[in-house]
Amino acid sequence: MASGLSYAYLNTACVTDPVLADVSTARAWYAERGLPWGMIVPSGSPWPHGRRLLSQRLMAATPACFSGTPAPAGLILRRAGADDIETVVAVDNNAFGSDPAAARAWLGPLCRLDELRVVIGALDGEAVAGGYSTICDGAAGESLYIGGIGVVQKARRKGIAAALVSWLVGLGFGAGACFAHLQTDSVNAARLYRKLGFREFDGIDIYAPE
DSSP: OOOSSSOGGGSEEEOSOTTTOOHHHHHHHHHHTTOOOEEEEETTOOOOSEEEEEEEEEEEEOTTTOOOOOOOTTEEEEEOOGGGHHHHHHHHHHHHOOOHHHHHHHHHHHHHOTTEEEEEEEETTEEEEEEEEEEEEETTEEEEEEEEEEEOGGGOSSSHHHHHHHHHHHHHHHTTOSEEEEEEOOHHHHHHHHHTTOEEEEEEEEEEEO
16 A cells, blocks of 8 residues: 555555565555555564564454443543644644654545544543544455544543544444454553453564565
8 A cells, every 4th residue: 555655654565475475566566656665464474575663463343342431521522624634633743752744644634534534532622632443344344443542641541542442433333343453562552452342363563675
């Protein structure tokens, strides 16, 4: 896939079989588009074609095992739109330490797409959390992908992330998704998702090409 943005982690070739992967074709494909790129391989797979950047857990939950949580007092969750882009970027920057330009380039278009649901969480009128979800219909059936869940530092440990995820997953299951899935490299985030009923499956390793 290619986002068209000049960040390798937003342009990734997904490898399902490391033995059969055609790296030269992938390299040429990205070169034609003038984009930096990376490779996603099954966790622990031998991969001699670059250096490992990070590993991520893959987690999923079905409606039967998901256990949502209510929003804490004072928290208002709402869908973000094009007018909220700078607010979404500011939350992302505080929560993840992201580069504002990169966050704006990635999150700005998401706020304009009807197919995605970008959410803002406000506590006592101040934006303190964000994230997004989208429903996909692939080989596994209708599924809900959850991404970008972040809470600004001063508002953590109040149950906000759990409430935000619960809100997005509830809407996704209500729209027909048969399971929700996400990925994370954070031990604390994985612990929170397990409490909500997510189970961990084989993860992924992300590599930068040689």
